[in-house]
Amino acid sequence: xxxxxxxxxxxxxxxxxxxxxxxxxxxxxxxxxxVTDMSLRxxxxxxxxxxxxxxxxxxxxxxxxxTMLAHRRSKNPTPAKFSDSALIEFIWTVIxxxxxxxxxxxATTALRDIEDNENSDMTVLITASQWKWHxxxxxxxxxxxxxxATPQEQIENLEPKDEHYLLDVDNPLVLPTNKKIRFLVTAxxxxxxxxxxxxxxxxxxxxxxxxxxxxxIPVTGIFRGQCAELCGxxxxxxxxxxxxxxxxxxxxxxxxxxxxAELAGEAAVAARAKTWAMEELVTTGEEVFLKHCATCHERDxxxxxxxxxxxxGSAIAAGAxxxxxxxxxxxxxxxxxxxxxxxxxxxxxASVITYERNSWGNDSGDIIQPVTVYEAR
Amino acid sequence: xxxxxxxxxxxxxxxLAFAARWLFTTNHKEIGSLYLWLRFVLFFIAGAMAMFIxxxxxxxxxxxxxxxxxxxxxxxxGLVMVFGAVMPAFVGLANWLIPMMIGAPDMALxxxxxFSFWILPFAFAMLLSSLFMESGAPNFGWTFYxxxxxxxxxxxxxxxxxxxxxxxxxxxxxxxNIIVTIVNLRAPGMTYMKMPLFVWTxxxxxxxxxxxxxxxxxxxxxxxxxxxxxTSFFQAAGGGDPVMFQHIFWFFGHPEVYIMILPGFGIASxxxxxxxxxKLFGYHSMVYATASxxxxxxxxxxxxxxxxxxxxxxxxxxMYATMLIAVPTGVKVFNWVxxxxxxxxxxxxxxxxxxxxVMMFTIGGFSGLMLALVPADFQYHDTYFVVAHFHYVLxxxxxxxxxxxxxxxLPKWCGHMYDERLGKIHFWTATIAVNLTFFxxxxxxxxxxxxxxxxxxxxxxxxxxxxxxxxxxxxxxQLLFLYIVVKTIRGGVKATDQVWEGAEGLEWSLPxxxxxxxxxxxPVIAQGNDQ
Numbered sequence: 001x002x003x004x005x006x007x008x009x010x011x012x013x014x015x016x017x018x019x020x021x022x023x024x025x026x027x028x029x030x031x032x033x034x035v036t037d038m039s040l041r042x043x044x045x046x047x048x049x050x051x052x053x054x055x056x057x058x059x060x061x062x063x064x065x066x067t068m069l070a071h072r073r074s075k076n077p078t079p080a081k082f083s084d085s086a087l088i089e090f091i092w093t094v095i096x097x098x099x100x101x102x103x104x105x106x107a108t109t110a111l112r113d114i115e116d117n118e119n120s121d122m123t124v125l126i127t128a129s130q131w132k133w134h135x136x137x138x139x140x141x142x143x144x145x146x147x148x149a150t151p152q153e154q155i156e157n158l159e160p161k162d163e164h165y166l167l168d169v170d171n172p173l174v175l176p177t178n179k180k181i182r183f184l185v186t187a188x189x190x191x192x193x194x195x196x197x198x199x200x201x202x203x204x205x206x207x208x209x210x211x212x213x214x215x216x217i218p219v220t221g222i223f224r225g226q227c228a229e230l231c232g233x234x235x236x237x238x239x240x241x242x243x244x245x246x247x248x249x250x251x252x253x254x255x256x257x258x259x260x261a262e263l264a265g266e267a268a269v270a271a272r273a274k275t276w277a278m279e280e281l282v283t284t285g286e287e288v289f290l291k292h293c294a295t296c297h298e299r300d301x302x303x304x305x306x307x308x309x310x311x312x313g314s315a316i317a318a319g320a321x322x323x324x325x326x327x328x329x330x331x332x333x334x335x336x337x338x339x340x341x342x343x344x345x346x347x348x349x350a351s352v353i354t355y356e357r358n359s360w361g362n363d364s365g366d367i368i369q370p371v372t373v374y375e376a377r
Numbered sequence: 378x379x380x381x382x383x384x385x386x387x388x389x390x391x392x393l394a395f396a397a398r399w400l401f402t403t404n405h406k407e408i409g410s411l412y413l414w415l416r417f418v419l420f421f422i423a424g425a426m427a428m429f430i431x432x433x434x435x436x437x438x439x440x441x442x443x444x445x446x447x448x449x450x451x452x453x454x455g456l457v458m459v460f461g462a463v464m465p466a467f468v469g470l471a472n473w474l475i476p477m478m479i480g481a482p483d484m485a486l487x488x489x490x491x492f493s494f495w496i497l498p499f500a501f502a503m504l505l506s507s508l509f510m511e512s513g514a515p516n517f518g519w520t521f522y523x524x525x526x527x528x529x530x531x532x533x534x535x536x537x538x539x540x541x542x543x544x545x546x547x548x549x550x551x552x553x554n555i556i557v558t559i560v561n562l563r564a565p566g567m568t569y570m571k572m573p574l575f576v577w578t579x580x581x582x583x584x585x586x587x588x589x590x591x592x593x594x595x596x597x598x599x600x601x602x603x604x605x606x607x608t609s610f611f612q613a614a615g616g617g618d619p620v621m622f623q624h625i626f627w628f629f630g631h632p633e634v635y636i637m638i639l640p641g642f643g644i645a646s647x648x649x650x651x652x653x654x655x656k657l658f659g660y661h662s663m664v665y666a667t668a669s670x671x672x673x674x675x676x677x678x679x680x681x682x683x684x685x686x687x688x689x690x691x692x693x694x695x696m697y698a699t700m701l702i703a704v705p706t707g708v709k710v711f712n713w714v715x716x717x718x719x720x721x722x723x724x725x726x727x728x729x730x731x732x733x734x735v736m737m738f739t740i741g742g743f744s745g746l747m748l749a750l751v752p753a754d755f756q757y758h759d760t761y762f763v764v765a766h767f768h769y770v771l772x773x774x775x776x777x778x779x780x781x782x783x784x785x786x787l788p789k790w791c792g793h794m795y796d797e798r799l800g801k802i803h804f805w806t807a808t809i810a811v812n813l814t815f816f817x818x819x820x821x822x823x824x825x826x827x828x829x830x831x832x833x834x835x836x837x838x839x840x841x842x843x844x845x846x847x848x849x850x851x852x853x854x855q856l857l858f859l860y861i862v863v864k865t866i867r868g869g870v871k872a873t874d875q876v877w878e879g880a881e882g883l884e885w886s887l888p889x890x891x892x893x894x895x896x897x898x899x900p901v902i903a904q905g906n907d908q
Contacts, residue, residue, distance in 0.1 A: 028840070029820040031756055042752045046823075049750055053743035061736060063714050068732070072722045073654075080719035083656035092711045093704060100700045103750065108693060110752040115689040155832060157438040165437060166834045190525040191619060193684060193759060197825040202755045204685045206620060207524065208613020211686035228684075228759040228827045230518045232525060233444050236830035304445050306512040307531055334528045 032197050035219050039200035041110050049103055056099075117212045120182035124173070128185075128192035128205035128227070130336050131234035131295070135173050138184075142257045145343055146171045148237045152294065155237075167224040172241035176250035177217055185211045189338070190232060196225035196242055204229060220244045232336060233308075234295050264345070271347040272371040278354065281367060285355025288348045293356075296336060301360035308336070312360035321366055324353055325376055341377060346370035400495070403487030404893055405472045406790075408494050412469025413783075415497060417859065419461030422505065424855055426454035431814075431848035433831050434841050447831035448516035449508065455519025456537075459637065460544045461501055463771065466779040467640040468493075468551045471579050473790065475555060477884035477891065478573045480564025480900040485557040493550035500543035507533035518829055520630070523611035523622040527603045534604065538597045545590045552586035555579055564883070566902030570664070573882050574657065577664050578643030581671045585632045585639075588675075593629040596622065620685050627678035635674045638738070638770060639667060641778030642709060645731045647882070648785050649713050652728035653720030654879040659712040666705035666712075673702045683754045692751050699749035703742065710739055725877075726800030730781030733773055733808050741769030744819065759829075762822025768815045777807075780858065787862065788876045792890030793869035799861050807854045813847025 033043045070076070125136040136143040149168040153159040162168075175181055185194050187205035194213075195202040203213040225240040245253060290299065296308040301317075303310035311317040316324050328349055331339040340349060350370045357364045389397065402408060429450050433442040442450065472490065476483055484490045507514040515537045517526040526534060559580050563572070572580075599622075602608040609615025611622045642663075650657045657663065679687060679695035687695075713735050722728075744766040748757050757763060780803075788794050817840035822828075826837045833841065872889040887895050 028824055028836075031753075031823040032825060038752075039756075042756055045750055046747065046753045046756070049747045049753065053746065057739070057743060060710060060714060060739065064717065064732070064736065067714065067717045067719070068722060068724075071653075071717065071719050072724075076719065076721050079653065079655040079721040081655075082719075083658050083660070083716075085659075088715070089659055089662045089708065093708060096704050096707045100703060103746075104697060104700060107696065107750040107752055111692060111696075112689065114752060114755070115692075155439055157440065161437060161835060163835070166832060190529055191522055195759075195827070197756060200752075200756055202684050202758060206613075206685065208617075208619065209686060225825070226827050226830075230448070230522070230525065230829040232516075232529060233448065235448075236444065236827075236832045304443075308445075336529065 034198040034200050035221070035223070036199050036215055036217055038110070038114060038215070039198060042200045045106055045110060048106065052099060052103060117182055117214050119180060120214055121179040122176075123182045123184060124175075125184045125186070126194050126205065127188060128194065128231070128238075129188040129338060130190065130232050131227070131238040133173075133194070133238065133240060135171075137254070140254050140258070142254060142261070144171050144257075146173065146241070147291065148234075148239060150237075152290065152299070164224065166237065167226070167239045167241065169239055169241045172222070172243040174243045174245060174250065174253050175217060176247045177220055177244055178247065180214055180216045183213045183215070185213065189336075191229050192227050192231045192238070193229035194225075194240060195228040196223055196240055198223040198225075199242075202228055217244045220246060237295070268346055268370075268374075271345070272374050274370075276347075276350070276367070276369055278358070278365075278367050281351045281354040282358060283351075284347065285351035285353070286359075288344065288352040289355055292340070292344070293352065301356070301362075311356055312362060317356045318362045318364065321353075321357075321368065324357065325349075325368070325373070328353055329373070329376060346373040346377075349373045401491065403483075403491050405476050405484045405487070405490065406891065406893060408484075408490050409469045409472030409474075410790075411494050412465045412472060412497075415494075416462055416466040416469060416779075419457050419465070419501060421855065423454050423457035423462055424852060426450045426457070427848060428852050430454060431845040434833070435845040436842065437833055437835055437838055439832055442831060444831045445513065445516070448518075448829075449514040451829060452515045452518055452521075453505065453508065456504065456515075457501065458771075459519060459633070460541075461497075463637045463775045463779075464544075464548065465497060466775075467579070467582070467637075468548075470575075470640065470644070470779070470782050470786075471551075471555055474786065474884060475558060475576055475579060476562070477887060477895060478576050478882055479559065479562065479567050480883050480896050480902065481558060481562035482894065482896050484554050485562055486554045489550050490554055493547045493554065496543050496547040500540045500547065503536050503543070504540035507531075507536045510536075520626060521600070522626075523600065523603070523619050524613075527600050527611055530600075530604065535601065538601050541597050542594055545594045548586050549590045552583035552590075555583040556587070559583075564896070564899035564902055566904060570661070571902065573643075574646035574660070574663055575640070575643035578639045578646070578667050581667050582636050582639045585636050585671055585674065589629040589632045589636075592625060593633075596625040596629065599625075620682070623682050623685060624678070627681045628675075630681065631678040632671070632674045634767075634770075635670055637775045638778075639671070641734060641738075641775050642667060644778045644782045644785075645713060645734050648727050648731040648781055649716050649735075651785075651877050651879040651881070652723050652725060652731075653717045654722075655716060655720035657712070658715035658718075659708070662708055663712055666708045669705040670702060673698060673705070677702065680749060680754070683751050684758050696749055696751050700746065703746050703749075706742055710735060710742075725784075726795070726797060726804055727781045727785035729801065729804040730777050730784060733804065734777040734781060737773030737777070737808075737811065738770055741766055741771075741774060744769065757822065759827055760822035761818040761826045761828055764828050765815050765818035765822060768818070772811050772815065773808075780807075783862065785877075786884070787865055788872035789884060789887070789889050789891055791866045792872055793865050794872050794876075795861055795865040795869065799857065799864075803854055803857050803861060806850065806857070810847050810851035810854055814844050814851055815847075817841075817843045817847075 031043050031046045033040050123138045125138055127134040133146045135146060146169045149170045150166050154161045154165060185203045185205045186209060187207045189207060192205040193202060194205055199215040201213045201215050203211045221244055223242045227235060227238040297303050297311050301310060301312040316327050329339060329341040331337045347370045350368045350373050353368045357366045429442055433447055510533045512531040512533060515534055517530060559576060599610040603610050603612060609617035611617050611619050613619060646657055646663060677695055677699045679691060680699045683692060748754050748766060784795060784800055821837045821840045824836060826833055874889050875885050876889060883900055
């Protein structure tokens with residue numbers, strides 16, 4: 001295990017089972033060994049089953065190629081007459097059974113350990129929603145949302161794509177090394193699946209269910225994954241980034257988060273006290289809109305068909321303020337339009353509503369102040 | 378055939394007569410042809426969708442198909458391929474071949490046969506019409522997991538539900554017809570253990586269809602009531618269970634996988650002995666293996682759901698049962714190899730496709746075995762490794778099986794030999810293209826690329842480009858196949874009645890082309906031991 005630690009931070013891996021000389025090729029065609037004991041064990045199971053298949057394949061395909069060459073009509077004009085043999089049928093029924101038993105044993109023991117969620121040191125509740133992850137540290141009360149950070153310009157090929165294209169988030173999940181971390185996984189809307197290949201943890205996030213998984217990460221580094229279950233429009237755009245820090249640094253980080261939460265509370269009070277000008281709100285609002293809203297409603301506010309309606313000239317965005325506020329804060333039941341009140345601050349909600357009411361031909365001139373949002377909560 | 382149509386409809390306008398002939402036909406050969414042509418049309422539609430998908434995945438970023446449309450195309454590609462391309466192809470072959478193989482004059486229930494075909498064009502028209510609706514087509518994948526397909530499904534989901542119902546009714550009627558025909562209309566002396574393997578595999582497939590199609594109908598009906606009538610079968614908020622959807626769906630879905638491959642096994646078991654000039658090795662064990670696979674297919678549906686939080690004991694049971702399927706499947710492959718062993722082999726196009734079927738299906742079987750191992754499945758699940766796996770069993774399996782069958786029996790159907798040189802070009806280009814398209818998907822999956830995404834991170838770029846190039850080539854081979862089939866129907870070297878020197882079976886005792894009505898009096902079957 002320790003021999004792996006050196007090359008892990010880059011996310012690349014050292015191929016020990018493949019005889020392929022070129023490391024990057026092996027990294028591209030083999031299952032990732034990952035960084036945990038379990039991910040390495042799973043890679044070994046993968047290699048074991050792969051080699052069983054290769055050997056069986058060589059035997060079967062070898063026999064086929066041999067017979068195709070040796071028994072073609074020009075070589076063997078008179079076909080043999082045999083067409084049955086109980087003994088042979090028995091043999092090639094029993095041998096596969098024995099091979100399968102041999103494969104099932106390591107898979108069974110590994111599975112038993114994977115499903116042992118007892119004695120964890122800390123618990124993170126992961127709640128998926130379209131198309132973001134919400135992380136709650138149940139032991140320290142910290143919680144935050146994690147969204148895709150790759151700019152839309154890169155997706156639309158207007159800017160060059162950076163190294164971690166589609167695998168970057170605004171707030172990564174931060175975890176300590178060498179602790180047994182239990183994940184509780186659930187969802188708010190549709191089924192998602194939380195997957196980090198380097199930990200070999202893939203657990204479906206299902207509304208109404210709380211699934212369990214665990215990992216213990218022996219090394220520091222940044223590890224990336226993606227949602228693995230089709231969850232609607234932006235399924236490709238809900239990555240997972242995990243930052244693993246040494247235990248002491250992790251504790252410091254937890255304290256920082258507590259402090260930051262307090263500061264955010266103070267900032268919210270200050271924001272409520274201030275009367276904001278249109279330009280300030282529209283500037284912030286545009287940022288918020290691009291990050292959270294543009295994926296469905298589009299940057300030009302024109303939406304995408306009936307399911308993702310246009311905001312330009314819409315009955316809500318150009319209608320009564322109260323309804324607009326209600327829609328943004330509480331969402332629309334049974335649609336991707338989710339409640340934003342828990343996710344965004346008063347200032348962000350006020351900004352984005354002001355922006356929407358004064359863009360793309362909507363020219364109400366309305367200004368919504370954070371205090372209005374606060375009172376509506 | 379033409380003479381027949383004229384006698385029946387001679388007083389009508391030729392166009393009307395033509396329409397009436399095909400609309401009202403109760404002849405198993407004509408209905409078989411209708412099924413095969415419908416399959417061709419739908420295969421091209423679903424194939425075009427695959428081209429869209431591969432075009433978008435050629436490079437990272439969004440270029441041609443935005444995510445909204447991508448999900449719709451992805452969904453319809455799967456649905457149309459499964460229900461429109463693979464299944465009607467096998468039903469069409471069953472219609473053409475089963476009566477001729479067992480010495481029956483027609484299918485047992487000809488009027489129902491007509492009905493079960495003519496439902497399909499309307500079912501698919503309804504499903505595909507959703508592409509042109511304001512809110513777009515269904516966009517939740519062909520597995521339509523709730524609640525994405527219920528609470529969050531687009532309005533066109535109801536068209537999908539009704540379409541699936543109609544396809545299910547068609548399949549059930551077709552399956553009943555096949556069972557009734559095989560049970561009742563075998564020529565005297567054609568005992569069960571003398572039936573050709575293609576008939577046996579279809580007999581078993583038909584039972585699978587009858588057992589699971591009502592389950593599919595049930596699950597889409599539950600969706601419908603969840604969407605419109607206030608039930609909460611699959612809605613956690615109402616006390617329902619989204620995972621129950623998956624249990625019911627896969628209780629249909631896993632036997633469905635074998636519905637799409639067992640007739641292919643039958644085809645390979647007909648073709649390989651012909652070109653090996655040697656009897657099929659282990660006829661009895663082939664029959665028993667097929668039946669075992671069918672039985673096991675009912676108790677392994679959970680292997681699609683290992684990551685849903687199943688209890689350990691259930692995971693273990695499903696893993697062991699799934700691994701067991703490798704045993705009868707292995708027996709079949711070994712029997713095919715033993716059939717070829719010390720035969721006198723020639724490699725005409727049907728044989729090439731049959732051998733390609735056996736080899737590449739086996740590769741898909743290998744990855745299936747790997748997927749059965751639950752710990753490894755946690756890494757494979759919902760990645761391109763799975764996409765590679767099921768395309769290996771479906772393309773070189775079901776689709777190559779169909780193509781092998783068409784090359785093998787087309788001379789019997791239309792009386793002309795196909796162009797052997799073009800057939801061989803078709804086989805080799807298709808084989809190269811299939812492997813170019815689907816083999817790299819193993820690698821992208823192992824490296825961590827999730828399935829069903831329109832855009833991916835840079836590390837997956839190279840192999841996706843290879844896949845897309847392969848897919849383009851694979852698309853072109855379909856045009857070649859269409860050309861070969863049309864050319865053969867329009868003319869060519871006259872086929873003999875026997876067609877293939879090594880062919881055995883009742884269908885080869887008939888003239889080529891097979892007349893519209895055959896075996897009006899049952900053929901004489903040689904008495905003696907079963908196969």
